[in-house]
Amino acid sequence: MRIKRLDITGFKSFMERSVFTFDEGVTGIVGPNGCGKSNVVDAIRWVMGEQSAKNLRGRGMEDVIFNGSENKPPLSMAEVSLTFIVDETDQLSPQYQGFSEVTVTRRLFRNGDSEYLINKTQCRLLDITELFLGTGVGTKAYSIIEQGRVGLIVSSKPEDRRHLLEEAAGVTKYKARRKAAERKMEATDANLLRVTDITNELEKRLEALSRQSKKAEKYKKLKSRMRDIDLHAATHRQLELMAEKKMLQSRLENLGSEERESLDRVKELEETITRRRAELETETAALQALAAEVHTLESSLQRDTQEMSFGQRNLEETRARVAAAQAELDGLVARKTEMSDAMAAREAELSGIAGSWKEDEVAMQVAQEELRRVSQLQTEVALRLEQERAGLVAVATRLANHESNLVNLARQRGDLDGRRAKLQGELETLRAQELELENVRGDVAKRVEDTRHLAAELAERKGQEEDALTRTRTAFTENEIEVIALREELSDKRSRLSTLEDIQKNYDGFDRGVRAVMTRAGVTPREQGIFGLVADVITVTPRYERAVEAALGERLQHVIVESRDKGVELVEYLKGHAEGRGSFLPVPALDALPPPLEPDFSRPGVLAHALREVTCEEALTPLVQLLLADVIVVQDVATARAWAESGGPACTLVTQEGEVFRPTAPSSAVSARARPWARSRRSAKSPSWPPRWPGWRSATTRFSPATTRSRSRWGTRRASSRAWPRTSTPRS
Structure with missing residues (x-):
C-alpha cells in the first residue's frame, strides 16, 4: 500500500x-x-x-x-x-x-x-x-520514523527489533488474531467451568427434588379425590337448595302478585280520593271567588246608586242654573236691544245735532263701553251655558251606564245563586263518597297490614336465601379457582408434551451419528430398512421402566435395521459424511437364538423376567429376546447379592431402582440414573402420558358444569333477590 x-x-x-x-x-x-x-x-x-x-x-x-x-x-x-x-x-x-x-x-x-x-x-x-x-x-509500525527513532531502533532490545521485523514480515496480524482467539478460549473455559459447577449442583438436588415430586403427586391425587368428594356433596346440596328455592319462589310469586294487586287497588282508591278532594277544593275556591265577586258587584251597585242620586241632584241644580242663566241671557238680550235702539237714536240725534257732538261723543263712548261690557257678559253667559249642557250630557251618559250595570249585576247575581246551589249539592255528594271511600280504605289497610306481616316473613326467608347465595358464591369462587388451577396445569402439561414431541422429533440428546441417520430417514424409515431406535420400538410395564432402562443402557439409542448389509451401508454413510459414530442392530432370526432364561420366582425378592415385561411388534421379538433374554428384575441389592452367592445361573440382575449386576463383574454395581434423552423419549411415548389428558379434560369438564350451575344459581338468586317485594306504608 x-x-x-x-x-x-x-x-x-x-x-x-x-x-x-x-x-x-x-x-x-x-x-x-x-x-x-x-x-x-x-x-x-x-x-x-x-x-x-x-x-x-x-x-x-x-x-x-x-x-x-x-x-x-x-x-x-x-x-x-x-x-x-x-x-x-x-x-x-x-x-x-x-x-x-x-x-x-x-x-x-x-x-x-x-x-x-x-x-x-x-x-x-x-x-x-x-x-x-x-x-x-x-x-506503531515502521512506516513512520521520527527524529531519534533510528537511534532508538539501533539501541533497542532484541524483542523490540523482533516486533519491527514481524511487522515487516506481515506476521503481526496473525499474532493479534491468536491473542484474540486465546482470550475467547479463556472466556469459554471459564463458562464451561461455571456450567460444570451448576450441573454438579443440580445433580445433587435431583434426588431431593424427586422425593418432593413424589410427595407432590401423592398430594395432588389426594387433593383431587377430596375435591371430587366435596363437589359431589356440594352438587347434592345444590339440588336440594334448588328444589326448595323453586318452591319458595312459586309461593313468593303468588304472594307477591296478591300484594301487588292489593297495593294497586289501594293506590287507585287513594288516587280517586285525592282527585275528588282536589275537585272539591277547586269548587270551593270557585264558590268563594264567586261570593267575593257578588260582594264586589253589590258594593259597586250601591256606589253607582249613590252616584246616580248625586248626579240627579246635580242635574236638577244644573237645570235650575241653566234656567236662571237663560233668563239672565234673555234680559241681557233685551237690554242689548234697548241699547241698540238707544244707540241708533243717539246716532240719529248725533247726525241731527252737529253742534253738541262732543257731549254726544262722550255719551257715545259711554254707550259703546256699556255695549262692550254687555257683549262680554253675553259671551260668558253663553260659555257657561255650553258647559252646563256638556255636564248635563255627561251625567245622563253615566246614569245610563249605571242603569245598564245594574241590570247586568242583577243577572250575574242570579247566575251565581244558581251555581252556588249546584255546588252545594255536589259538595254533599262528595262528602257521601268520601265516607264510603274511608270505609273501603279501612278494609284495604287491614289487608295491607296482613301483607306486611307476610312480607316480614318473606324478608326473613330472603335473608336465609341470601346466606345460601353467599355460600353458593363462595363455592362458585372456589370452583373458579380450581378450574383456573386445572387450566394452568393443563397448559403446563401441553407445553411439556410439545417440548417432548420436539425432542423426540429432533432426537435431541442422542449421538451425532444416530441423529444423522434418523434425520436422513425422515418420516418413512421402514421403507429404507430402518425400524427405529430401541427406545422407540419397545413398551415397558410402568413399574419396571427404570429397571429395563438401566439394563439396556446405551443400547436404547442403537438403531434397529433389517439386515447386516443395511447396517454396513449406514456406517459407510456416516464415515463418508463425517457425521460421527452410530451403533446398528440387525434383526436376528428367532431360531438362531438360544432359549431365554427362566427365572426362579420361588426365590425371595425375584420380581419379574424383563423379557416378559416388554412388548413390541412381532417382527422385532427376536431382537428384544436377544437384548433381554438373561435380564431378571429383583427387588433390591441384597436380593442380587444373595442370587450371586447362591450360585444361580449367570444372568444380568437389575433392581427396580436401576442398579445393574453383570455376570462378567459380579462384585460391581452401576447406579443408573435415567438419562435425559431416555427419560424424555419415555415420557413422550409412555402410554400413561396421553391417557392422562382425558382425565384432565374430564376434570375440567366436571368443574365446568359445576361452575356453570354455580353461575346460573348465583344469577337466579340475584334475580330473585331483586324481585323481593318492597313494603310501602299507605298514606293516611
Missing part, C-alpha cells in the same frame, strides 16, 4: 481544506519553522488510529481541532482523509479486496464524538487497525 493523497480540514493549524498529493518517487515537505510540517505527520498518524494525545504533541485529543487565531474563528470539527493505492501484492480483508484505492477518514467533534470511515462507509477503530495489520502501515 502506498499513500496517494492526504486531505486535512480543521486539524491543528489547517483551518481550510488542504490537499497533499504524493506522486511517484520521493515526496518532501519543506518550509520554515512553525508552518505545520510536523502537523502533516501528526495528521497521518492520527487518521490511522492514534489514541495518545501525547504522541500528537498535545495535552488532550480536542487540541487537534483548530482553536482559531486573531483573524479566524475556531472550528467545531477536525477531519483527515488518507487515500492509499492498493498493490496486487497487498493482502487485505475479503471485504476490501478488489478496490484499487482505499480511503480512511477520521472525524473528531468538540463534544467528544468521533467517527471512522473506510471508503466513506462508517466503521470501527478495530476495523481500521485490522486493515493496517501486516502491511507495515500503522501508528
Whole structure:
C-alpha cells in the first residue's frame, strides 16, 4: 500500500481544506519553522488510529481541532482523509479486496464524538487497525520514523527489533488474531467451568427434588379425590337448595302478585280520593271567588246608586242654573236691544245735532263701553251655558251606564245563586263518597297490614336465601379457582408434551451419528430398512421402566435395521459424511437364538423376567429376546447379592431402582440414573402420558358444569333477590 493523497480540514493549524498529493518517487515537505510540517505527520498518524494525545504533541485529543487565531474563528470539527493505492501484492480483508484505492477518514467533534470511515462507509477503530495489520502501515509500525527513532531502533532490545521485523514480515496480524482467539478460549473455559459447577449442583438436588415430586403427586391425587368428594356433596346440596328455592319462589310469586294487586287497588282508591278532594277544593275556591265577586258587584251597585242620586241632584241644580242663566241671557238680550235702539237714536240725534257732538261723543263712548261690557257678559253667559249642557250630557251618559250595570249585576247575581246551589249539592255528594271511600280504605289497610306481616316473613326467608347465595358464591369462587388451577396445569402439561414431541422429533440428546441417520430417514424409515431406535420400538410395564432402562443402557439409542448389509451401508454413510459414530442392530432370526432364561420366582425378592415385561411388534421379538433374554428384575441389592452367592445361573440382575449386576463383574454395581434423552423419549411415548389428558379434560369438564350451575344459581338468586317485594306504608 502506498499513500496517494492526504486531505486535512480543521486539524491543528489547517483551518481550510488542504490537499497533499504524493506522486511517484520521493515526496518532501519543506518550509520554515512553525508552518505545520510536523502537523502533516501528526495528521497521518492520527487518521490511522492514534489514541495518545501525547504522541500528537498535545495535552488532550480536542487540541487537534483548530482553536482559531486573531483573524479566524475556531472550528467545531477536525477531519483527515488518507487515500492509499492498493498493490496486487497487498493482502487485505475479503471485504476490501478488489478496490484499487482505499480511503480512511477520521472525524473528531468538540463534544467528544468521533467517527471512522473506510471508503466513506462508517466503521470501527478495530476495523481500521485490522486493515493496517501486516502491511507495515500503522501508528506503531515502521512506516513512520521520527527524529531519534533510528537511534532508538539501533539501541533497542532484541524483542523490540523482533516486533519491527514481524511487522515487516506481515506476521503481526496473525499474532493479534491468536491473542484474540486465546482470550475467547479463556472466556469459554471459564463458562464451561461455571456450567460444570451448576450441573454438579443440580445433580445433587435431583434426588431431593424427586422425593418432593413424589410427595407432590401423592398430594395432588389426594387433593383431587377430596375435591371430587366435596363437589359431589356440594352438587347434592345444590339440588336440594334448588328444589326448595323453586318452591319458595312459586309461593313468593303468588304472594307477591296478591300484594301487588292489593297495593294497586289501594293506590287507585287513594288516587280517586285525592282527585275528588282536589275537585272539591277547586269548587270551593270557585264558590268563594264567586261570593267575593257578588260582594264586589253589590258594593259597586250601591256606589253607582249613590252616584246616580248625586248626579240627579246635580242635574236638577244644573237645570235650575241653566234656567236662571237663560233668563239672565234673555234680559241681557233685551237690554242689548234697548241699547241698540238707544244707540241708533243717539246716532240719529248725533247726525241731527252737529253742534253738541262732543257731549254726544262722550255719551257715545259711554254707550259703546256699556255695549262692550254687555257683549262680554253675553259671551260668558253663553260659555257657561255650553258647559252646563256638556255636564248635563255627561251625567245622563253615566246614569245610563249605571242603569245598564245594574241590570247586568242583577243577572250575574242570579247566575251565581244558581251555581252556588249546584255546588252545594255536589259538595254533599262528595262528602257521601268520601265516607264510603274511608270505609273501603279501612278494609284495604287491614289487608295491607296482613301483607306486611307476610312480607316480614318473606324478608326473613330472603335473608336465609341470601346466606345460601353467599355460600353458593363462595363455592362458585372456589370452583373458579380450581378450574383456573386445572387450566394452568393443563397448559403446563401441553407445553411439556410439545417440548417432548420436539425432542423426540429432533432426537435431541442422542449421538451425532444416530441423529444423522434418523434425520436422513425422515418420516418413512421402514421403507429404507430402518425400524427405529430401541427406545422407540419397545413398551415397558410402568413399574419396571427404570429397571429395563438401566439394563439396556446405551443400547436404547442403537438403531434397529433389517439386515447386516443395511447396517454396513449406514456406517459407510456416516464415515463418508463425517457425521460421527452410530451403533446398528440387525434383526436376528428367532431360531438362531438360544432359549431365554427362566427365572426362579420361588426365590425371595425375584420380581419379574424383563423379557416378559416388554412388548413390541412381532417382527422385532427376536431382537428384544436377544437384548433381554438373561435380564431378571429383583427387588433390591441384597436380593442380587444373595442370587450371586447362591450360585444361580449367570444372568444380568437389575433392581427396580436401576442398579445393574453383570455376570462378567459380579462384585460391581452401576447406579443408573435415567438419562435425559431416555427419560424424555419415555415420557413422550409412555402410554400413561396421553391417557392422562382425558382425565384432565374430564376434570375440567366436571368443574365446568359445576361452575356453570354455580353461575346460573348465583344469577337466579340475584334475580330473585331483586324481585323481593318492597313494603310501602299507605298514606293516611
